[in-house]
Amino acid sequence: MKPFQYARARTLVDAAQITAKEDAIPIAGGTNLLDLMKLQVETPDELADINRIGFGEIEDSDDGGLSIGALATNTATAVHSRVRSDYPVLARAILAGATQQLRNKATTGGNLCQRTRCYYFTNIDQPCNKREPGSGCGAIDGIAKLHAVLGTSSQCIATYPGDMAVALSALDAQVKIATPQGGERTVPVQDFHCLPGDTPWRENVLEAGEIITAVTLPPPVSGTQIYRKVRERSSYAFALVSVAAIIELKDGKFSRADLAFGGLAHKPWHDPRITEALVGQVPSSELFDRAADILLEDARGFGENDFKIPLARRTLHAVLEQATEDAA
Template identity: 55%
Template sequence: MRPFDYHRATSPAEATRLADQKGSAFIAGGTNLLDLMKLEVMAPDRLVDVSRVDADGMGGIEPQPDGGLRIGASVTNSALAADPLVRRQYPLLSRALLAGATAQLRNKATTGGNLLQRTRCYYFYDRDTPCNKRSPGSGCAAQKGVNRNHAIFGTSPACIATHPSDMAVALRALDARVELLSPRGKRRIVPLEGFHRLPGDSPHLETVLAPGELILAVHLPPPIGPRQIYRKVRDRASYAFALVSVAVVLRMEDGRISEAACAFGGVGTVPWRDPALEIFLKGEAASEALFDEAGRLLLRDARGQGGNDFKIPLLKRTLRAVLAEAMAERASNPAGGEA
């Protein structure tokens, strides 16, 4: 690990001011960043610690007047998964967090840091191999290498690495928005769908964050429905990154889908969502034909890389199972207002 300066911020404004220079990075739980620093995949000159910043609601979970929720960026994954309102109104989020890591990691990992996780691509971690995400312009060793865990959606000739977060997949299905603060004191709110960038020809630019910009909170609107399922398929039953994961939120009326949101992990270079699939599902009743057609529609542009071709039929089967479970489930959340 290379030498670096360390500063503990006492407020969001101080944190952004300290981080407003090249080579700076924020640290909270450090569950991903410290690993990358030890391997010298990342080597920031300055770390700005925001783990103890509680101003501007960074450490709280706050119900909102519209029935939604504001989750501070410093809230740990353990606290978020165990929060009674989250478990009652957003069980999808709680389940994704509990599937994502060990209790020890959840006790340290934060909401903001989870969104900023970097890929677990082997070649990204191996400094002796080409990786455009780590070293722009060097190439992508995964294209012709071991790519079993890589993406089938959103890839480019420059990068096929997956986004690793379980939490972000659930938040994508829940229409989350991300509240940001710039070093000039300007706040903005970015829909999660626009927060992570597709790799294109610049995979090292992973989010729309400007230099020194800090995540303050994540905002959730009221859920579109009470039927919420998160299913993660992985190589072993203990904690591992997803081969595929499916997050589904449904609202049913008169036996048919009136609203649907579907997001996917382990398969995209960003937390993946397909609006065409959701439009297709609206107004439909459960049937084997519906589930099969939904899978075909979702996978119409999927592209395997050889080692990960198995993800295409695996995702189709997983989506089919989750939709069947969600449509058959009795609503257990009165706040969802399901007919």
């Protein structure tokens, strides 16, 4: 591990000033960052410990929603009474990821900012445009079993590995971000992460010195909430395909169908056209096929991960079948 300076930020201003430096990174739980530092993938000159700046609370919002502080641990979020009762898809997604020990340390903000687990990204002896721009993407012609089939580019086919953000995307959550100038901006979770394009090293919309302070959830809605994660083993494995769904039926037709997908792209995948195709329609196998056709319209496999395309279709079918049975 490369030597680094350590600074303990006492306030949000301290954190912004430190992390605005070119080679400084904030650290909270460190469950992803420290691993990458050991592998020499991340080599910061300075770490800013932000654990003492606040933002660890989970509180009711004035509009009836919920505000989850950026430093709230994944465990605290998953077991919170309102999350379990009003946003169960989020609790299930969090509990589907990592281990209890990691969830005890991992934070809301850190989970959103976690980096890909691509073999070529985490191995400094392999080419990776995300880690070393211009070096190439080893996964395109290499080991690509866990890699993306949607939203890829000639520069990168890595996937976003998290579960929590997939559920937050289906819930239409918002990310609150403090700016170095003392202001605040709000970004929908659906827009927080970036597709690789020609800049695969840019994984989210955060600018230098910006700090996530909270994630806000809208007022709870009725309906069935499902999180289904397909993986190679039953625990501590990243999704091959995952689906977060919030489904409601009225008079035998879809009145709500909010879906987001993990394991398929460089970010949690959300396609509003799927909602448009489902709402107002009577559930049927043909309708589910149409939704899957929309989802996978531009899907492209890279050999080893070709199986993800039919797997995504079957998983979406299964989730919609379960949701309509539960909602009936």
